[in-house]
Amino acid sequence: MATRTDTTSTTGTLTGGGAPIVGGHRGDGPGPEVMDAATLKGDSVVNSSGDDLGTIEAIMLDVTSGRVAYAVLSFGGFLGMGSKLFAIPWSALTLDASEKRFILDVPKERLENAPGFDKDHWPSMADTTWATQV
Template sequence: MVKLASGYRASKVVGATVYNENRDKIGTIDDLIVNPKDSTTYVVLSVGGFLGLGTHLVAVPFSSLRIADRQMLLRGGTRDSLKTLPEFKYAAP
């Protein structure tokens, strides 16, 4: 992760592995979504699957992540708990 001013470069966040506090890999950041109404940023996490097959996409607020030791941490997160979240789907253009 490269910190700039008080934020992080999107190009360094997308693709980052997300861990829980036990250092278990629980997903990968697939995308960032900025809500124009309230400027909330969401991360789209890819959970499970292999080589893009069988993955489950979920969106969680970026604020729920913590960055420590150059790693993205989602406290209390597990692959199973993330898979129970509603699947994120992109709106049709």
């Protein structure tokens, strides 16, 4: 199982084939650039103002391309009840490896007023409207 490493690069930001990484370091093994998706489940998500936006519920893969399609953000609710789910494009998230969280540049109010999606009907990348709904 992959583990995280918390190191800082000289540039402060590392970008790869997906989400940018703050405090990341390119290495030969698992770390901020390549890691087990299960280690990211439950990570907190904040916006640039530091507002809590929820947690990563799942990371969905496009099995045809082998790339991350989107992350599922669980927002609101209490003890898992009444929370809304959002499909967040992977490129919209920035991994803050030193804080073990993601940054999403979206005002909290936007998520409060958005409908989210039903836990029994997850969006498909083939649906051209799913990425524009948040």
